[in-house]
Amino acid sequence: MQELALWQPELDLYLREMLRLEGRSMFGAGMQCNCGRIFANNELNCQHHCCDCLTPELLCEDCMNDRHAYTPFHRLEVWNGHFFEQQSLEDTGLVLELGSHTKEKLCVMSELAPLETLTVIHTNGIHKITVRYCACNLAVHCRKQLLRAQLWPATVTNPQTAVTFDCLEQFQMLNLMTKTSGTEFYETLECLTDNTGMRVPPVSFLKS
Ligand SMILES: [Zn+2]
Ligand SMILES: [Zn+2]
Ligand SMILES: [Zn+2]
Numbered sequence: 153m154q155e156l157a158l159w160q161p162e163l164d165l166y167l168r169e170m171l172r173l174e175g176r177s178m179f180g181a182g183m184q185c186n187c188g189r190i191f192a193n194n195e196l197n198c199q200h201h202c203c204d205c206l207t208p209e210l211l212c213e214d215c216m217n218d219r220h221a222y223t224p225f226h227r228l229e230v231w232n233g234h235f236f237e238q239q240s241l242e243d244t245g246l247v248l249e250l251g252s253h254t255k256e257k258l259c260v261m262s263e264l265a266p267l268e269t270l271t272v273i274h275t276n277g278i279h280k281i282t283v284r285y286c287a288c289n290l291a292v293h294c295r296k297q298l299l300r301a302q303l304w305p306a307t308v309t310n311p312q313t314a315v316t317f318d319c320l321e322q323f324q325m326l327n328l329m330t331k332t333s334g335t336e337f338y339e340t341l342e343c344l345t346d347n348t349g350m351r352v353p354p355v356s357f358l359k360s
Contacts, residue, residue: 176201176231179210186215199231200244204276217246221255224248224281225274225316238351242269242280250297251286261287271313271353272303273338275322277345278353 176199184190189212191199199210202219204226211219220226220241228244229236247267253259265287272279285294298305298314305311319341326332342352 173208174236176210177208179208183210185210185212187212196233197230200239201229201231201236203227203229213244216244217241220246221248225272225276225279227276238346240279240281242282246282248281248283248301249286250283250294250301251288251292252290253286259284259286259288259290270303270311273313273315273319273341275316275319275341277341279345280353 179199182190182192186209191210191212198212200213200216201208201210202216204223205219210231216228224241224246226241228239228241230239249255249258249262251259253262259265262284265284267282267284270281270283272281285291285297291297292300295305295308295311298311302317303314304317304320306313306315323332323334323337326337327334342349345352
């Protein structure tokens with residue numbers, strides 16, 4: 153009770169700081185991106201913010217993709233001149249390299265390997281990401297490539313949807329500890345993705 157009494161006079165401060173996160177805080181026009189690019193006054197849709205990285209900084213598309221090469225399920229937003237709009241790392245052109253490859257060591261057949269869109273169910277929502285399967289002499293079946301990236305393919309043939317191992321573990325714990333059902337868990341993830349229900353990527357294996 154004493155802690156609550158101490159906190160009450162600070163309520164405005166907490167609210168102001170939360171509202172500050174809704175805007176660009178100190179990263180407005182004229183600020184410099186990590187790559188040296190300076191954001192011009194009239195330049196819109198170029199200042200990206202990550203809701204999952206613990207920094208309020210705004211970055212250009214390229215710097216955002218560099219930062220998230222191995223965290224493709226972070227949720228982005230882009231400043232449209234008035235407010236932040238929801239965005240994804242698929243929108244900014246991020247490609248997740250599968251197989252034994254990385255962004256720095258691309259598959260030697262990368263130009264022949266087609267880019268594919270994958271729907272991924274993760275702990276913070278449902279995402280569409282772009283992946284590139286390995287197609288060189290090191291290549292294994294696409295199911296194995298997904299499993300080695302800690303992505304559980306939803307179907308055996310031509311998987312278009314996968315669930316992260318983290319997400320499966322979270323569901324298992326919630327199910328054991330609080331008896332959360334699969335439907336309840338999935339509907340929570342839908343709300344985390346978009347609470348209006350307007351932009352939730354369809355996932356056919358659960359709801360056909
Ligand atoms: Zn940059
Ligand atoms: Zn991030
Ligand atoms: Zn390869």
